[in-house]
Amino acid sequence: MSDFAHRIxxxxxxxxxxxxxxxxxxxxxxxxxxxxxxxxxxxxxxIDYYQRxxxxxxxxxxxxxxxxxxxxxxxxxxxxxSRARYLHHxxxxxxxxxxxxFPQDFIAIxxxxxxxRSTAAAIAAFAFxxxxxxxDGNVKRVLARxxxxxGWPSSPKIEKAMWxxxxxxxxxxxxxxxxxxxxxxxxxxCTRSKPKCSTCPLNTTCLAYxxxxxxxxxxxxxxxxxxxxxxxxxxxxxxxxxMLEKRPSKGxxxxxxxxxxxxxxxxxxxxxxxxxxxxxxxxxxLPLLQHAFTHFKLEILPQPLEVVSxxxxxxxxxxxxxxxxxxxxxxxxxxxxxxLISLRNA
Numbered sequence: 001m002s003d004f005a006h007r008i009x010x011x012x013x014x015x016x017x018x019x020x021x022x023x024x025x026x027x028x029x030x031x032x033x034x035x036x037x038x039x040x041x042x043x044x045x046x047i048d049y050y051q052r053x054x055x056x057x058x059x060x061x062x063x064x065x066x067x068x069x070x071x072x073x074x075x076x077x078x079x080x081x082s083r084a085r086y087l088h089h090x091x092x093x094x095x096x097x098x099x100x101x102f103p104q105d106f107i108a109i110x111x112x113x114x115x116x117r118s119t120a121a122a123i124a125a126f127a128f129x130x131x132x133x134x135x136d137g138n139v140k141r142v143l144a145r146x147x148x149x150x151g152w153p154s155s156p157k158i159e160k161a162m163w164x165x166x167x168x169x170x171x172x173x174x175x176x177x178x179x180x181x182x183x184x185x186x187x188x189x190c191t192r193s194k195p196k197c198s199t200c201p202l203n204t205t206c207l208a209y210x211x212x213x214x215x216x217x218x219x220x221x222x223x224x225x226x227x228x229x230x231x232x233x234x235x236x237x238x239x240x241x242x243m244l245e246k247r248p249s250k251g252x253x254x255x256x257x258x259x260x261x262x263x264x265x266x267x268x269x270x271x272x273x274x275x276x277x278x279x280x281x282x283x284x285x286l287p288l289l290q291h292a293f294t295h296f297k298l299e300i301l302p303q304p305l306e307v308v309s310x311x312x313x314x315x316x317x318x319x320x321x322x323x324x325x326x327x328x329x330x331x332x333x334x335x336x337x338x339x340l341i342s343l344r345n346a
Contacts, residue, residue, distance in 0.1 A: 004146070004202070005171040005178055011201035012181030017188070021050055023180075028102035028127035029060050035119050036083050039136075043187065049078050061100055064091040072255055073331035081254060086114025104128050125179040133166040134179055135159075138186025144218035145190060148207035153218045227296040233259035233336070234268055235286075235343065236278065238307040242327050242340070243276070246318040252293070253333045257320065259302070268303045276316050280305040286342060291335040302339045 001009075017023070020043065022034035033053060037046045053074050057063040063071070068088055075084035090112040094102060103109055104127075109120040118139075121132035140153035143162055151158040171178050189196045197209050208214045236243040236259075244257040262271050272280045283304035291298045322330060324344045328337055 001171040001173070002169050003205070004169050007201040008181040008185065009171065009174045009177045012177045012184055016177075016181055016184040021047060021054075026127050028104075028123055030054065031123050031126045032102065032115075033087065035122050036087050036114060037078065039083060039119070040080055041078065045078070049075070060091050060094050060102065063088060064095040064100075068255060069331055073329075076256070076331045077334050077337065079334065081256060083114060085249075085255065089113045090115065102127070104130075106130065106132060122179060122183075125175040129175050131170055131172060131175055133163070133170055134182060135163055135166050136183075136186075138190070139166065139182050141192065141218050142182065142186050142190045142202075145195075145208035145214055146202055146206045148211065148213065148217065150217075151219050152221050154221065226292070228299065229296050230264045230299045230301075231261045232264055232266070232268060232301045232303050233261055233339065234272065235259060235302055235304040235339065236272060236276070236280065236307060237304060238321060240323055241321045242324055242343075243316075244320050244322060244327055244330065244332065246320075255331075257327075257330050257332050258336050259339065264301065268305055272305055276319070277310060278305075278307050279309045280307050286339065289335055289338060298335075300335055300339070302343075304343070 020034075022030055025031065034046070034050055037050055037053075056074055057066060057071070066088070068085065071084055071088045072081065075081060078084075093112060094100060098108075102123075103112075104124075106120060106124055109115055109123055110117060115123070118134045118136050121134045124130035124132050125134070137153075140159075140162060143149060143165060144153055147165065149158065149162065149165075153159060153162060185200070185202075189200045195214055197203050197206070197214060200206065200209075203209050206214075208217045234243075243260065245260045247253050247256050247258050249255045260275070262268060269280050269282055272278045283306060286302035286304065289300040289302065291300060324340055328340045328344065332340075
């Protein structure tokens, strides 16, 4: 066993996290759900979502049998909604192709929707005690600092080198403690800012610490200016109800219910008539709302519209009328929930 792995394992057993809801189990389903939720999301934000999700969908079979809209509702607010769609699809694949049993073969695990090499390694280590390395953002940061690796860790060349390095450090035993220890170290001590180097079990061999370069590593992603986009969201109100519109299954907020959108130049009252067959009276717009995505920023103008009359009795496809309270609890994007809450509290 490498000295690196030995120190990680000993530290995790004494000082690591041991009481998270998805720990102390070898149930691959429970571990899988937690790993998907933890992708690009902090532990503190995941815990409540995980517990609600597992209460409603306690098994692969219950998740596979559920309607996607309900799965999205339980994911609503957690972000990166493609994760929920992949999770649901993978559950159906396990039922259809693996007799409802989560596969143990490492390649088979990676064949499931939404599971990459690092996530598969975490599931294999925690559920089946297999020897495979993880390489998420936290682990990249630990390796970059300990071995003073220059270059942005997610660039193909650096990432390939890190995979090889991570594999060379693997222990043959204690995979659960080692894998959890890597995660815990990056999340609690070797943090992006204000790392706690004085209490790190690797501080005597960490090159960045010895060279006083911890604040410089890992090398940041090359800066790219995020495009600014704009939209107007229509708050169509009929008495105490608001209209929600189903978004396309692909793209931003795919499959969620949302407020109808128009570009900033369109006239809201005219669009309400031509698109939805509604005569409306425009109210004072609500304050602008800023929302950041990974690749762009979105400025939202919420425009309340009071429905005066409906031109046709035919139903409008892919729309639903809900009370504000029910709409807040539906499968909707976070900024839409913020708008509806401000409307309810006004």
